[in-house]
Amino acid sequence: MPICTSCTSATEYLYTTYESEYNLRLEQCSNCKAFVDPYVEFDTLNLFIDLILLKRGVYRHLLYNRGTEPRRLGKLQDEKSQAEATYGSTGDGKEKRRWVLIGKLGSGLVFLDAFIRWSYLNPTSSGDPVIWTADMLNAFGLVLVGTAAETLAFHIGIMLACYLVLKLIDIFHTWRVPTHPMSPVRQEFRLSLIPLTLFYSSLTKYFLLLLLTIWLPASSSRTPATPQPLPTWTEHVFPGNEVVQAAFRMLDDDKLDREWVVRNVLGGMSAGFGLRVILDDVQPIFTTLIIVFGWAAKTLVAQTVSNWIGVDEKLKEAWLAYSIP
Numbered sequence: 001m002p003i004c005t006s007c008t009s010a011t012e013y014l015y016t017t018y019e020s021e022y023n024l025r026l027e028q029c030s031n032c033k034a035f036v037d038p039y040v041e042f043d044t045l046n047l048f049i050d051l052i053l054l055k056r057g058v059y060r061h062l063l064y065n066r067g068t069e070p071r072r073l074g075k076l077q078d079e080k081s082q083a084e085a086t087y088g089s090t091g092d093g094k095e096k097r098r099w100v101l102i103g104k105l106g107s108g109l110v111f112l113d114a115f116i117r118w119s120y121l122n123p124t125s126s127g128d129p130v131i132w133t134a135d136m137l138n139a140f141g142l143v144l145v146g147t148a149a150e151t152l153a154f155h156i157g158i159m160l161a162c163y164l165v166l167k168l169i170d171i172f173h174t175w176r177v178p179t180h181p182m183s184p185v186r187q188e189f190r191l192s193l194i195p196l197t198l199f200y201s202s203l204t205k206y207f208l209l210l211l212l213t214i215w216l217p218a219s220s221s222r223t224p225a226t227p228q229p230l231p232t233w234t235e236h237v238f239p240g241n242e243v244v245q246a247a248f249r250m251l252d253d254d255k256l257d258r259e260w261v262v263r264n265v266l267g268g269m270s271a272g273f274g275l276r277v278i279l280d281d282v283q284p285i286f287t288t289l290i291i292v293f294g295w296a297a298k299t300l301v302a303q304t305v306s307n308w309i310g311v312d313e314k315l316k317e318a319w320l321a322y323s324i325p
Contacts, residue, residue, distance in 0.1 A: 002065040003184050005039065005057040007032040008280060010184040013071040014040055024070065037065050052204045054270055059277040062200060063193055064185075067094060098192045105199045110151050112206055114144040119213045120259060121319065146305040146319070150298050155195045157297030161290040162194055162275070165282060185280040193278045201274030205267040212259055268295070 001010050009031040017024045026035045039047065039061035050058035118140050166189070268291055275287050299320075306319045 001184070001188065002037065002068045003060060003188065004029040004032060004034070004036045005060040005065070006034045008060065008183065008185050010187075011036050014065055014068055016071040016073060018073050027071075037061050040065070048203070051200055052207055054201075054204060054273050056277055059197070059200065059274060063197060063278065064188055067097060095190060095192060098190070098196060102192065102195050102199065106151070106195065109199055109202060109206060110148050111144065112210070113151070114140065114147040116206070116209045116213050117147060117319070118143045146302075149305055150301050153301040154294045154298035155198060158198065158275070158290060158294040159191055159194045161293040162279065163191070165286050165290060166279075169282065169286075183281050185278065189278060194275075197274040197278050198271055201270040202267065204270045205262060208262045208266065209259060212262065 001012070002014050003010055007029060009029055011027060011029060013027050014037045015024045015026045024040075026038060026040070028034070029036050037060075039050075039058055042050075042058075047058055047062070051062075121143065122136075122139065271294075272284075272287050272291050275290060276282075276284065279287060279290075302320055
């Protein structure tokens with residue numbers, strides 16, 4: 001059953017269509033009086049932007065409401081049975097479409113992640129043309145397999161941890177509060193929501209990493225980074241303050257690894273935010289522990305993968321540095 005993107009209350013329909021699919025009226029939530037799901041009128045670009053901005057409403061739309069059949073009035077009422085036969089009127093059809101989407105989205109993001117990692121592990125000058133040789137394809141294939149193995153380990157670890165945490169919470173509620181009501185988000189929880197949420201959450205990370213791949217920082221290039229002087233306004237705003245000036249110097253390319261920050265810090269935060277959407281009634285401390293458990297599983301696989309990614313110790317260290325999501 002779909003939910004309201006504002007208050008997560010269960011609702012029967014998201015919108016009503018009349019004479020055509022483009023003639024529609026959004027349903028109003030009976031609890032918060034807002035539109036149940038305004039994202040049904042958003043195009044793909046706006047959905048992608050809101051995903052990058054980590055807006056909770058777009059997660060609820062894509063995870064719970066996407067593909068929900070509307071209330072049909074007029075001549076479209078006769079087409080309802082045909083649509084149900086095609087897409088499935090029960091949760092089984094929605095669950096199958098969700099796993100298909102996971103396969104498509106996951107394969108694309110794993111390929112993108114492998115390309116980004118390969119670009120960092122094999123930096124080239126911006127003016128040099130890249131000619132793909134057999135050795136380069138072999139190296140990229142190893143990175144692709146290693147990235148897929150780490151991603152699979154991370155998702156399995158997160159799914160296992162979520163299952164255990166939810167089981168423990170259900171046992172606690174049954175023992176402490178037998179009549180504890182279950183929220184609509186908890187009622188609609190499926191294991192397929194976990195990998196789909198993690199892939200959606202990683203779009204922010206991959207978008208920024210792709211930008212850093214195009215405009216490679218000086219710390220990742222083969223040319224040593226030249227320390228840049230601080231802007232003149234820092235001396236006027238903070239005259240003689242060595243602590244503030246030292247903090248600004250830490251942002252230089254030769255001292256700050258932006259790729260590591262985006263992949264580890266921002267990637268972990270976005271993954272935790274996504275899990276908070278589907279684990280709405282779980283305390284943040286448990287969500288953090290779930291992420292840490294996934295990191296541990298992925299790091300364990302990364303230790304094994306790094307042994308056959310390359311023989312260079314520096315290359316192994318670079319691979320492990322970018323292994324945490």
